[in-house]
Amino acid sequence: MTEEAALREEICLLARSLFERGLTCGASGNISARLADGGLLVTPTGSSMGRLDPARLSRFDAAGRLVxxxxPTKEMPLHSAFYETRGDRCGAVVHLHSTHAVALSMLPDVDPDCLLPPLTAYSIMRLGRVKLLPYFRPGDPAMGDAVRSLAGRRSAVVLANHGPVVAAKELEAAVHAIEELEETAKLALLTRGCGAVGLDDAQIRDLVRQFGVEWDE
Structure with missing residues (x-):
C-alpha cells in the first residue's frame, strides 16, 4: 500500500471512530492531513465522518490546487491557516462540533485566552493553552484570518458556538488531542461551581518544562 493510500484509509478509520462515539454528528466535522509531497488530503464538503470513501477524499497538490x-470542506480557511502558520509542526488538522467544547464556548465568564481550566496534566501536555475565537459564519474566510493572527502560537482553538480545531504533527496525535479537549471541556462543565482543585502554577510550569508545551501568554 502506498503512503497516500494508507493515509486515506487512516483518515476514514479515525473519522468513523469519532463519529461513532458521538464526537461529531450528521455531516459536521472535517479532517485534513499533509502528504510527503506537500499536498493535502481533506474530507469532502457535506460528507458524514462515519461514511467516508477513501477514494473520494479531496486531493490538493503542494500549490494548494484541488487535483x-x-x-473539499468549506472550512478550508481554518485548515490552510494552521498549515501556513505552524509550518512543520502541522501535519494534520481536525475540526469537530463536539458538544461539551461548544457548550463551554458559549458561557459568558470563561477566559478567552485559556478556555480550558488546568484540570489534568494531559490536557496541558496535548493542547497547551486553548484560545477561544469569536463566532464566524461557517466557511467564512475570516476564520482563517483569526487563526493567522495567533502567528502559530496555538495548536488548538475553539470557535465560539461552533467547535474545536486542533493541529498536530501527525493525524493520530491531532485526533488524540481533540478528544482530550472534549473530555476536559466535559470535566470543566461537570465541576463548574463545585470548587474543583486543578493544577497549580508550579505543576503547570513543570509540565511546560518537561514536555515543551506551548503555554506562553
Missing part, C-alpha cells in the same frame, strides 16, 4: 476527489 482529484470531491469538493
Amino acid at each position: 482529484a476527489g470531491d469538493a
